[in-house]
Amino acid sequence: MPDLARCVAEAYQTALPHRGQGKVADYIPALAGVDPDRFGFALALPDGTVHTAGDADEAFSIQSVSKVFTLALALRRVGSSLWDSVGREPSGSAFNSIVQLESEQGVPRNPFINAGAIATTDRLIDGRSADEAVDEIVAFMRARAGDASVAIDTGVAGSENDTGARNRSLSYFMDAFGTLRHPVETVLSVYFRQCALSMSCRQLAQAGLFLAFEGRDPRTGEQLLDPHRARRINAIMMLCGHYDNSGEFAFRVGLPGKSGVGGGILCIAPGQGSIAVWSPGLNEAGTSLVGALALEHFAYAAGWSVFD
Numbered sequence: 523m524p525d526l527a528r529c530v531a532e533a534y535q536t537a538l539p540h541r542g543q544g545k546v547a548d549y550i551p552a553l554a555g556v557d558p559d560r561f562g563f564a565l566a567l568p569d570g571t572v573h574t575a576g577d578a579d580e581a582f583s584i585q586s587v588s589k590v591f592t593l594a595l596a597l598r599r600v601g602s603s604l605w606d607s608v609g610r611e612p613s614g615s616a617f618n619s620i621v622q623l624e625s626e627q628g629v630p631r632n633p634f635i636n637a638g639a640i641a642t643t644d645r646l647i648d649g650r651s652a653d654e655a656v657d658e659i660v661a662f663m664r665a666r667a668g669d670a671s672v673a674i675d676t677g678v679a680g681s682e683n684d685t686g687a688r689n690r691s692l693s694y695f696m697d698a699f700g701t702l703r704h705p706v707e708t709v710l711s712v713y714f715r716q717c718a719l720s721m722s723c724r725q726l727a728q729a730g731l732f733l734a735f736e737g738r739d740p741r742t743g744e745q746l747l748d749p750h751r752a753r754r755i756n757a758i759m760m761l762c763g764h765y766d767n768s769g770e771f772a773f774r775v776g777l778p779g780k781s782g783v784g785g786g787i788l789c790i791a792p793g794q795g796s797i798a799v800w801s802p803g804l805n806e807a808g809t810s811l812v813g814a815l816a817l818e819h820f821a822y823a824a825g826w827s828v829f830d
């Protein structure tokens with residue numbers, strides 16, 4: 523059994539000299555001002571232990587990492603009929619690409635590209651108001667993180683709404699094909715807010731634990747999702763979690779993961795634990811450069827790659 527506290531410390535120290543590398547996302551103005559030198563790491567274990575390093579308690583915008591949780595909630599709510607609205611193949615394209623939507627009749631490739639996440643959120647709403655859906659998401663994240671302070675950063679959500687031409691284009695294009703069941707602005711009002719959830723590495727790592735333990739929160743014993751659904755979410759994270767950088771991430775880290783343009787990455791080590799890292803400098807595909815480096819080192823040191 524590896525000394526996990528030491529693996530965390532070593533992964534952090536190994537990636538630390540690279541802090542500040544990469545480019546902070548600036549297409550959402552509220553994210554542009556985040557300090558590029560921030561770097562946090564948290565490993566949550568099933569017995570409730572959390573090993574941390576660096577800025578692990580500072581809240582950041584989880585952005586597309588939220589797509590993992592809305593996928594879980596949508597599957598819980600509408601079951602396998604979700605797959606009428608979205609596929610589960612890697613796209614090989616950028617997170618906000620529109621090109622495949624035209625030739626593929628408005629059905630996005632997978633739930634982790636923006637179009638697919640918007641389609642997933644549409645199904646999660648399931649006839650409710652946007653606020654009711656957001657309340658469910660926030661309540662779920664608070665319960666999973668074990669922390670009632672988890673909240674939406676309304677400044678970031680407003681900024682996304684103000685600069686949301688691209689996401690509106692994706693949504694109206696899907697709407698034209700009949701993919702969406704609710705008005706575009708209702709769906710986007712949920713989507714922008716889920717992306718603007720503000721959480722720390724410690725909170726996020728704890729929130730991911732149920733995915734490492736077959737849909738069951740190992741701390742409370744609650745079965746939150748059918749085991750086969752948790753397994754499938756991990757499969758989609760492995761193949762699609764980093765857009766056109768998913769192959770590289772699997773090659774280097776070997777764990778299901780999901781990145782967000784806020785610089786956060788959630789990684790699931792099935793049967794072992796859940797890891798969250800945060801550092802705002804991104805590689806070209808929008809994945810945290812320093813975060814991926816730290817995860818690569820950690821997975822290697824702990825022997826936790828699913829291919830080990």
Ligand SMILES: NC(=O)CC[C@H](N)C(=O)O
Pocket residue numbers: 584585586587617618636682689717781782783784808
């Ligand atoms: N990759 C991301 O994190 C993108 C999320 C962002 N809110 C967007 O929709 O553009």
